[in-house]
Amino acid sequence: MNVPTTIIRPKKLFSMRDITELWAYKELIYFFTWKDLKVRYKQTFVGVLWAIVQPFMAMVVFSVFFGGLAKIPSDGVPYPIFVYTGLLFWQLFSDSLSEVSGSLIGNQSIITKVYFPRLIIPISTVVTKFVDFFISAIILAGMMVYYHITPSLQSIIVIPVLLIITAACAEGLGLFLAAINVKYRDVRYVLPYFIQLLIFLTPVIYPASIAGKWSKLLALNPMSGVINNARAALLGTAQVNWLQLGISVAGCVVLLLIGIYVFKKVERYFADVV
Amino acid sequence: METPIIEVKNIGKRYTIDHERGRYIALRDVFASIIRRPFAFMKTRAKRAVGLEKKEEFWALRDVNFSVQKGEVIGIIGRNGAGKSTLLKILSQITPPTEGEITLRGRVGSLLEVGTGFHPELTGRENIFLNGAILGMKRSEIARKFDDIVDFAGVGKFIDTPVKRYSSGMYVRLAFSVAAHMEPDILIVDEVLAVGDAEFQKKCLGKMQEVTRKEGRTILFVSHNMAAVDMLCKKTVWLEHGTVKRIGETKEIVEAYLSDRPSAEMVTTRRSDQIATKKEKGVPHFTDISVAPVGGGPIKSDSQLEIKLGYSSGSDKSIAEPQVSIIIFNEASQQRVLYMNSGISNKNLGDSLPAQGTITCQTGNIDLKAGSYTINVWLTSNNTNHDTIDDAFRFEVTTDMEKFDYKLPPTKDFTDHLIPYAFKNE
Numbered sequence: 206m207n208v209p210t211t212i213i214r215p216k217k218l219f220s221m222r223d224i225t226e227l228w229a230y231k232e233l234i235y236f237f238t239w240k241d242l243k244v245r246y247k248q249t250f251v252g253v254l255w256a257i258v259q260p261f262m263a264m265v266v267f268s269v270f271f272g273g274l275a276k277i278p279s280d281g282v283p284y285p286i287f288v289y290t291g292l293l294f295w296q297l298f299s300d301s302l303s304e305v306s307g308s309l310i311g312n313q314s315i316i317t318k319v320y321f322p323r324l325i326i327p328i329s330t331v332v333t334k335f336v337d338f339f340i341s342a343i344i345l346a347g348m349m350v351y352y353h354i355t356p357s358l359q360s361i362i363v364i365p366v367l368l369i370i371t372a373a374c375a376e377g378l379g380l381f382l383a384a385i386n387v388k389y390r391d392v393r394y395v396l397p398y399f400i401q402l403l404i405f406l407t408p409v410i411y412p413a414s415i416a417g418k419w420s421k422l423l424a425l426n427p428m429s430g431v432i433n434n435a436r437a438a439l440l441g442t443a444q445v446n447w448l449q450l451g452i453s454v455a456g457c458v459v460l461l462l463i464g465i466y467v468f469k470k471v472e473r474y475f476a477d478v479v
Numbered sequence: 480m481e482t483p484i485i486e487v488k489n490i491g492k493r494y495t496i497d498h499e500r501g502r503y504i505a506l507r508d509v510f511a512s513i514i515r516r517p518f519a520f521m522k523t524r525a526k527r528a529v530g531l532e533k534k535e536e537f538w539a540l541r542d543v544n545f546s547v548q549k550g551e552v553i554g555i556i557g558r559n560g561a562g563k564s565t566l567l568k569i570l571s572q573i574t575p576p577t578e579g580e581i582t583l584r585g586r587v588g589s590l591l592e593v594g595t596g597f598h599p600e601l602t603g604r605e606n607i608f609l610n611g612a613i614l615g616m617k618r619s620e621i622a623r624k625f626d627d628i629v630d631f632a633g634v635g636k637f638i639d640t641p642v643k644r645y646s647s648g649m650y651v652r653l654a655f656s657v658a659a660h661m662e663p664d665i666l667i668v669d670e671v672l673a674v675g676d677a678e679f680q681k682k683c684l685g686k687m688q689e690v691t692r693k694e695g696r697t698i699l700f701v702s703h704n705m706a707a708v709d710m711l712c713k714k715t716v717w718l719e720h721g722t723v724k725r726i727g728e729t730k731e732i733v734e735a736y737l738s739d740r741p742s743a744e745m746v747t748t749r750r751s752d753q754i755a756t757k758k759e760k761g762v763p764h765f766t767d768i769s770v771a772p773v774g775g776g777p778i779k780s781d782s783q784l785e786i787k788l789g790y791s792s793g794s795d796k797s798i799a800e801p802q803v804s805i806i807i808f809n810e811a812s813q814q815r816v817l818y819m820n821s822g823i824s825n826k827n828l829g830d831s832l833p834a835q836g837t838i839t840c841q842t843g844n845i846d847l848k849a850g851s852y853t854i855n856v857w858l859t860s861n862n863t864n865h866d867t868i869d870d871a872f873r874f875e876v877t878t879d880m881e882k883f884d885y886k887l888p889p890t891k892d893f894t895d896h897l898i899p900y901a902f903k904n905e
Contacts, residue, residue: 211583216575236612240598240605247600318595319613320572389506476574477494 237329305379377460427456554712585664594654599643632656
């Protein structure tokens with residue numbers, strides 16, 4: 206008879222068991238995502254629409270002030286669709302980042318009572334944000350029809366890659382911050398502010414081209430490559446820049462590795478300190 | 480002999496006091512200390528790195544060994560701080576051990592709390608699925624058992640109502656019902672049975688007995704409730720100060736446990752590092768406790784108690800707005816039977832206490848039935864709790880039944896109090 210055997214030992218930092226276990230608990234990712242969506246849409250007045258209202262309002266405000274009044278260039282496409290494409294990816298990143306960074310502290314009541322691979326929580330957080338992304342992407346589709354813009358064929362390959370990079374960046378940086386959050390409890394008050402500022406280091410409301418001699422520095426931000434290439438593929442603002450895409454891939458891999466390493470370190474004593 | 484289903488070998492868990500004391504370090508403070516005293520900061524860091532300065536540490540568990548055969552129900556008992564919950568957390572993989580190894584042969588389910596992950600906004604139905612998944616059940620498994628779970632909890636009509644509208648009784652019943660339908664080979668249960676009404680508790684105990692007998696499930700049951708341990712468990716492990724004091728037949732162990740008195744000097748019953756920490760930080764704390772009946776002799780049901788609490792403010796300063804609470808528990812059932820608090824009494828401690836001294840609390844007749852009782856004491860100043868001692872003192876009450884015009888109630892745990900009464904037909 207095949208009996209599943211568990212051996213409990215002082216914990217090592219990494220082992221193969223982590224990966225097989227994550228797979229065994231995959232259903233829990235579904236349940237946490239399902240709960241997040243259900244609870245959020247029950248609590249807010251407009252429900253599912255909230256996912257659309259948020260980026261839509263931001264797009265309107267930015268279009269009036271930056272596109273209309275400040276006349277910020279938009280690489281030859283109408284400013285509203287230019288900024289909305291940026292916002293779509295930016296929101297996937299920043300929402301995931303802020304929730305992943307609070308995920309250990311926010312779920313301590315579960316973490317101190319039941320065992321499951323701790324990575325399940327931050328993973329399902331990002332999955333939830335993907336649902337929001339696809340809902341708010343409907344507006345983008347509508348805008349493309351309105352402005353008569355046809356996405357290039359490359360999009361079929363490029364966009365999924367960009368989504369994976371975005372998720373990996375948010376997950377990696379988020380795990381790192383989640384671990385810091387556990388140790389230093391004052392960090393979470395600064396984080397939202399810090400995340401808000403990040404938007405200015407990324408070409409969301411302006412095109413990368415206006416950065417001039419700083420544009421090389423800007424390209425080091427993995428989210429830069431994501432948003433530039435998203436616009437290139439979807440709106441035809443430029444050719445897909447493979448070098449920049451490569452930088453983004455390298456950036457997200459580094460972030461993810463650091464994030465997982467720090468998270469794993471804290472995970473070992475997390476239940477003892479909260 | 481078969482291979483045991485659970486083998487616990489040389490398990491130890493070490494905590495550093497540093498971790499404990501510095502639970503909430505602020506990054507701000509770290510920066511501030513680097514800037515204000517850069518050399519002092521570097522020095523402690525360097526000393527720590529070389530090993531000159533060691534962090535204070537203590538072992539919550541050390542050299543714990545036991546094994547369990549398939550189908551056995553094992554009780555784990557011990558006083559607060561004996562390491563029960565640490566052992567439980569290690570067995571449930573919530574925290575890793577510092578040394579040693581545990582082998583569990585079979586699917587493990589652990590129940591440290593009922594209703595983990597319940598969300599008030601979600602309906603009963605939704606929470607059953609969510610909670611079931613968190614406890615490790617597959618979706619298909621939950622769907623299959625869904626009707627049984629609802630039936631057992633008896634919340635049929637309200638299954639599509641958000642649980643925030645449930646009464647607390649319904650909430651607990653639903654939560655326990657999900658847990659009771661887990662089908663692991665090994666079930667690890669904490670004090671979860673202490674919730675819910677008495678009737679439901681009985682139903683749960685019944686359910687647990689049923690599954691062990693029928694399906695040969697192995698259960699590790701941690702409890703303060705000696706009656707429940709006695710009823711469920713054949714064997715019992717008695718933990719004390721982080722090690723196994725005795726293992727054996729439940730009857731023997733429970734008897735020995737109940738007659739083992741913590742020493743009359745309360746300071747020895749708590750970790751000396753705690754007192755040291757409090758002294759060092761200048762936090763008010765208790766130094767001594769004694770309980771005696773007014774007029775001496777043994778404590779009887781109609782005795783009045785005099786409880787003396789020695790204290791120190793931990794510095795030369797007096798203690799502002801002092802408040803002392805004393806809670807008396809029935810040791811076997813862990814039910815609160817008496818509660819005294821200087822903050823809600825008109826005969827209180829006034830606005831401040833001198834830096835050192837003794838507080839006395841004198842009660843009226845305690846009216847407690849024969850049995851063992853334990854005392855928890857709390858010391859609060861300016862609405863901040865500074866010191867809590869669980870099981871600070873233990874005392875035995877005897878009863879002269881002749882003083883009452885009746886026999887003892889039919890069931891032992893029927894009541895904690897004995898008062899004179901008379902019936903009349905008018």
